[in-house]
Amino acid sequence: NAGVMQNPRHLVRRRGQEARLRCSPMKGHSHVYWYRQLPEEGLKFMVYLQKENIIDESGMPKERFSAEFPKEGPSILRIQQVVRGDSAAYFCASSPGSGRATDTQYFGPGTRLTVL
Amino acid sequence: QKEVEQDPGPLSVPEGAIVSLNCTYSNSAFQYFMWYRQYSRKGPELLMYTYSSGNKEDGRFTAQVDKSSKYISLFIRDSQPSDSATYLCAMTHKGGYQKVTFGTGTKLQVIP
Numbered sequence: 015n016a017g018v019m020q021n022p023r024h025l026v027r028r029r030g031q032e033a034r035l036r037c038s039p040m041k042g043h044s045h046v047y048w049y050r051q052l053p054e055e056g057l058k059f060m061v062y063l064q065k066e067n068i069i070d071e072s073g074m075p076k077e078r079f080s081a082e083f084p085k086e087g088p089s090i091l092r093i094q095q096v097v098r099g100d101s102a103a104y105f106c107a108s109s110p111g112s113g114r115a116t117d118t119q120y121f122g123p124g125t126r127l128t129v130l
Numbered sequence: 131q132k133e134v135e136q137d138p139g140p141l142s143v144p145e146g147a148i149v150s151l152n153c154t155y156s157n158s159a160f161q162y163f164m165w166y167r168q169y170s171r172k173g174p175e176l177l178m179y180t181y182s183s184g185n186k187e188d189g190r191f192t193a194q195v196d197k198s199s200k201y202i203s204l205f206i207r208d209s210q211p212s213d214s215a216t217y218l219c220a221m222t223h224k225g226g227y228q229k230v231t232f233g234t235g236t237k238l239q240v241i242p
Contacts, residue, residue: 018173047230049232054138054234055234056136056218056232056233056234056235057174057218057220057230057232058232059229059230059231062229070229105173105174107173118176118179119176119230120176121166121173121174121175122173123172123173124171124172124173126171
């Protein structure tokens, strides 16, 4: 039973390039969450998505960041025109689908983005 | 002031010791509390989950919640070198969906 899958595991981009991070939720899970982890700062919520819907993007920076979870395929976190401050570990989590506060989230291994 | 405060450590203990990890929070809307363990370069994994004040035990792990003091703890008995990891407290609001707020994590090292 495969867990949450993220790819790539490591991504290096130069300033101004685009970064695309992919997340495949656990089988049967229809809710996806993205978090960013900076050194010494813990995990910060970015966005919560269901299939074809963005439910809460209150943690997303207003510019350059976008997320989607299409009907088919993985969820994508897209960062345009990356800057050095975007360097971080980005984690995806999925949950079964009730969306309630008691819905357990399962995390992927993360994508470590380095911006040169 | 951060919504959730957690001592970053590092905390070093000898094998077999009892470990106490703690978090405080300021938002009384938090009603569900979790502890995650994160090994280096890995994603967090859920250890314990509780929503009521009091203690919840699972093997060597005990989670304790004191909502009146806005204080939660995780105790690890008979600590093992394999427990060496960063421990993240996390919490969510009552109702609605699970927008989780994490502490910064405490790095634990258990020395053989």
